[in-house]
Structures are given as C-alpha cells and as structure tokens.
Amino acid sequence: MFARTSDPIVAVATAPGRGAVGIVRVSGPDLAPLIEALCARQLKPREATYLPFRDAAGAPIDHGLAIHFPAPHSFTGEDVLELQAHGGPVVLQLLVARCLEAADEIAGTGAAPRLRGLRVA
Known part of the structure; x- marks a missing residue:
C-alpha cells in the first residue's frame, strides 16, 4: 500500500x-x-547544534550535528530535521530505527498523531 504524500518520511540522505x-x-x-x-x-531554527542523538533510554547513539528547518522554510516546505552523524552504515540505520521508534511512541500518546505514518523512504 502506498503512503500518502503528506505522511512524514525518514531516509539516509548520503x-x-x-x-x-x-x-x-x-x-x-x-x-x-x-x-x-x-x-x-x-x-x-536553521542553526547547527552539536549534541548526542539519544535512544529510548536516553543513552547516546552517536554525537553529531542536528539542524531543524521549520516549515515552510525548508526544501520540502514541511518541517525537516537533518541529523549529521558519523557515516558508518550501522550508525545511520540506528538513527533511522530510532526515528521510527520515537514516532510510534509519540503517536501513541496523541502528542503528534501525524507521526504515526512515518516511513522509510
């Protein structure tokens, strides 16, 4: 089944x-x-911040730069979060998995129900 184009997406961009x-x-x-x-x-907004990227328990997955481009001032016109981490495939897959896990947790609380559709592009 195809996701709606309005569904949020996560992807490795490198x-x-x-x-x-x-x-x-x-x-x-x-x-x-x-x-x-x-x-x-x-x-x-639009400022690179060096910080740890956290897993569900709060432990660091990796340290890197995070940049938030709020809508409509991004290249997609939507909110965009860019995580610049160490480039090994394992680290990047852990970050994608954490994004999916966090979206499920958040959608379950009702805080951001539109994150329920977060999918890997």
Missing part, C-alpha cells in the same frame, strides 16, 4: 557505504516532539 559523515533526514508535519525525543531539547 550514499551507501562508509564515509566520514552520514546524513539522516526526516520531513513531515510537526516534528517538534520527534526532535525532543532524539535530541532531548528543541533546536533553534
């Missing part, structure tokens, strides 16, 4: 394989709760 830096992007409506879940704080 080429497959190893690299110094890898990027994971999330695009969709109302990403504030997801940003809080991954970064343990809100981010200043």
Whole structure:
C-alpha cells in the first residue's frame, strides 16, 4: 500500500557505504516532539547544534550535528530535521530505527498523531 504524500518520511540522505559523515533526514508535519525525543531539547531554527542523538533510554547513539528547518522554510516546505552523524552504515540505520521508534511512541500518546505514518523512504 502506498503512503500518502503528506505522511512524514525518514531516509539516509548520503550514499551507501562508509564515509566520514552520514546524513539522516526526516520531513513531515510537526516534528517538534520527534526532535525532543532524539535530541532531548528543541533546536533553534536553521542553526547547527552539536549534541548526542539519544535512544529510548536516553543513552547516546552517536554525537553529531542536528539542524531543524521549520516549515515552510525548508526544501520540502514541511518541517525537516537533518541529523549529521558519523557515516558508518550501522550508525545511520540506528538513527533511522530510532526515528521510527520515537514516532510510534509519540503517536501513541496523541502528542503528534501525524507521526504515526512515518516511513522509510
């Protein structure tokens, strides 16, 4: 079944394989709760912030740069969260998995029901 084009998406935005830096992007409506879940704080718009990316228990998955591009001032016109982490495939897949996990947790609380459709692009 195809997702609606309005559903939020998460994807690795860099080429497959190893690299110094890898990027994971999330695009969709109302990403504030997801940003809080991954970064343990809100981010200043369009400002790169160095911080740990957190798992569900609050332990760091990796450290890197997070940038929030609020709608409509992003390249998709929606809220965009860009996570720039170490470029190994395992780290990037852990970040994608955490985004999906956090979206399910948030949607279950009713805080951001539109995150329920978060899918891997």
